[in-house]
Amino acid sequence: MLQKIKTFLLDFLLPRRCIGCDRPDTWWCEECFRMVSETPTVSMDEAPLDRLIVAAAYDHPLIKRAISALKYQGRTEDIAPKLGLLLTRVLNEQAPSPCQTLVPIPLHSSRQQERGFNQAELLCQAMVKHSSGVLRLNSALLKTKETLPQVGLSRSRRMENIRGAFCLGSEIEKDSHYILVDDVVTTGATLKECARVLKKHGAKEVWGLVVARN
Numbered sequence: 001m002l003q004k005i006k007t008f009l010l011d012f013l014l015p016r017r018c019i020g021c022d023r024p025d026t027w028w029c030e031e032c033f034r035m036v037s038e039t040p041t042v043s044m045d046e047a048p049l050d051r052l053i054v055a056a057a058y059d060h061p062l063i064k065r066a067i068s069a070l071k072y073q074g075r076t077e078d079i080a081p082k083l084g085l086l087l088t089r090v091l092n093e094q095a096p097s098p099c100q101t102l103v104p105i106p107l108h109s110s111r112q113q114e115r116g117f118n119q120a121e122l123l124c125q126a127m128v129k130h131s132s133g134v135l136r137l138n139s140a141l142l143k144t145k146e147t148l149p150q151v152g153l154s155r156s157r158r159m160e161n162i163r164g165a166f167c168l169g170s171e172i173e174k175d176s177h178y179i180l181v182d183d184v185v186t187t188g189a190t191l192k193e194c195a196r197v198l199k200k201h202g203a204k205e206v207w208g209l210v211v212a213r214n
């Protein structure tokens, strides 16, 4: 509800303009979205993640702009569905098996309240829609510890900062395959810590799927 009011006000105060061509009434028009193609990179040595899939290149100006518009400017409409479509296509290529559960990387509740939404959850919701419900969403993880921003920390400090920050907030099915979803990955410390928690509670296989690596 709050998000709807925010969107309404944002549309009123700041009419939508495409992040690519500036045309009105959309944050990302179909034509500009077609200029972005999936360029997935897959890495297998990110234990405890079994696989890390990065869908597109962060240095593509439209990807960079889309992520920043979504996350920092709250332009969730048009942008979350399109990034979700990109992720769905990449996941279908990488994992033809349909029975997977998406788990968004959570924000701490105070951060989520401040932002009004969790961008990773919006991406998952879009993916569920694009897959016609074949993909399932389980917001199983909670972030219970407030952490320092990972930006600017060394690799080892990032691991230390994020360690113990997540716990399971709802049941997960044991021996299942989970896909952790986020907008960007840097060192992967957050995704790995979340994978560790899911595996500790019986997940059989955990992949990470993100839009881009910055």
Ligand SMILES: [Zn+2]
Pocket (backbone or CB within 6 Å): 018, 019, 020, 021, 022, 023, 028, 029, 030, 031, 032, 033
């Ligand atoms: Zn455009």
